Amino acid sequence: MRISHLLAVLAVIILAGCSGGSSGGGSSVAPSPAPPAPPPASGPADPAIPDYNTSPVAPDPNGMDSTAEEIAARISLGWNAGNTMEAIGGETAWGNPEITRELIALVKASGFDAVRLPVSWNQYADATTAEIDPAWLARVRDVVQYCMDEDIPVIVNIHWDEGWLEENVTEAAADEVDARQKALWQQIATGLRDFDERLMFAGANEPNVETAAQMEVLARYHQTFVDAVRETGGRNAYRTLIVQGPSTDIEKTDNLWRQMPVDNAVDRLMAEVHFYTPYNFTLMPEDQSWGDMFYFWGDGFHSATNPGRNATYGEEADVDALFASMKARFVDLGIPVIMGEYAAMRRTTLTGDDLALHLASRAHFHEYVTRAALANGLIPFYWDAGGLDNHGSGIFDRRALTVHDRETLDALVAGAQ
Numbered sequence: 001m002r003i004s005h006l007l008a009v010l011a012v013i014i015l016a017g018c019s020g021g022s023s024g025g026g027s028s029v030a031p032s033p034a035p036p037a038p039p040p041a042s043g044p045a046d047p048a049i050p051d052y053n054t055s056p057v058a059p060d061p062n063g064m065d066s067t068a069e070e071i072a073a074r075i076s077l078g079w080n081a082g083n084t085m086e087a088i089g090g091e092t093a094w095g096n097p098e099i100t101r102e103l104i105a106l107v108k109a110s111g112f113d114a115v116r117l118p119v120s121w122n123q124y125a126d127a128t129t130a131e132i133d134p135a136w137l138a139r140v141r142d143v144v145q146y147c148m149d150e151d152i153p154v155i156v157n158i159h160w161d162e163g164w165l166e167e168n169v170t171e172a173a174a175d176e177v178d179a180r181q182k183a184l185w186q187q188i189a190t191g192l193r194d195f196d197e198r199l200m201f202a203g204a205n206e207p208n209v210e211t212a213a214q215m216e217v218l219a220r221y222h223q224t225f226v227d228a229v230r231e232t233g234g235r236n237a238y239r240t241l242i243v244q245g246p247s248t249d250i251e252k253t254d255n256l257w258r259q260m261p262v263d264n265a266v267d268r269l270m271a272e273v274h275f276y277t278p279y280n281f282t283l284m285p286e287d288q289s290w291g292d293m294f295y296f297w298g299d300g301f302h303s304a305t306n307p308g309r310n311a312t313y314g315e316e317a318d319v320d321a322l323f324a325s326m327k328a329r330f331v332d333l334g335i336p337v338i339m340g341e342y343a344a345m346r347r348t349t350l351t352g353d354d355l356a357l358h359l360a361s362r363a364h365f366h367e368y369v370t371r372a373a374l375a376n377g378l379i380p381f382y383w384d385a386g387g388l389d390n391h392g393s394g395i396f397d398r399r400a401l402t403v404h405d406r407e408t409l410d411a412l413v414a415g416a417q
Helices: 003-012 068-073 101-109 134-149 174-191 212-230 250-256 316-329 352-375 406-416
Strands: 057-059 078-081 114-117 154-157 199-202 241-244 269-275 337-342 378-384
Touching: 068 269, 078 337, 101 134, 114 134, 114 337, 114 378, 134 154, 134 174, 134 199, 174 199, 174 212, 212 241, 241 337, 250 269, 250 316, 269 316, 316 352, 316 378, 337 352, 352 378, 352 406, 378 406
Parallel strands: 078 114, 078 378, 114 154, 154 199, 199 241, 241 269, 269 337, 337 378
Antiparallel strands: none
16 A cells, blocks of 8 residues: 555554555476576675675476466455564564464465465664564565465565655665665575465565656666566576556556566566555545545445445446556556555444445445456455454454454455356
């Protein structure tokens, strides 16, 4: 999620720890041949940051048969472990318990077939050298293993992480940010290199980009991410990697995106966008001078008694048009798209008929968006930040290991069928 939205929502109650604008098994194709060795990498721009690719190994195609499209075809509904491993201050700092293997088992048993793991890295890295605390890398490795044990794909990213990259997609900051991007991904990729194709890496979360000039800088960060992972070798030479559109906003991506990074591995890249449209319905915690909150969304779910709270934009036709633009931009060209986050907050301070209609329209939103995404080749990952009360998006009670929001879960599963 876009960080400006995040701060607004967290000020009311924890909904999201990131914010947004708008599997195993073999394949039918033989493993790709070993990709050519990448060109010698230039040294980091910051001389205080060493080269962390100190133990590269030969490319290893074992367990890496599938292309990005083949992996995407095996995912119908993903789940975010939000507000947890990306929390500033530690895994439990934003109110969620540590992720357990039992939680991942519950997620799979409930109908999700992939996990997105938002992760903070920079707070666990040396401020000068960017060296990651080995204990944190080991903790991430453990959680990835929980997903492997359940045989479900998992995406590991560098999340907001206090904005060191996301808020610095500028030419002035590019050298410093790029050096840190390279150093972190060299270490992450080396530390998680032995996992098979069910592990994917995503280079960032929601890089704040508004202009074509900033898009050029973001493209540089993405290329550094791809090169840093590939040069570590082993299974990383074939791993599927995910790069983010500007602000992960669909309209900005359609307008500003130019090309995918250059990659020595063939057909192993995906794009990523997020979806929180209309903001007034999905994330807006209080009325503003420029507009009011929406309680009700979608055809057949508007209120006759409280019409000022009906959505006035961002409904079904807009969803279809936005998703179709990503299909044309990426999917039709053989590039899968991860819709890495989407959710609409609960507004449980409503009462009576307003509450009942809000919850029904919220369920309709989740079912419709899930189905429309898949129809256009976008792979949906629901944003579950763990919050169970007003303005929350949590489906699971992570402490009791039970389903808390059956209505939303049922809507998501129905949309994915």
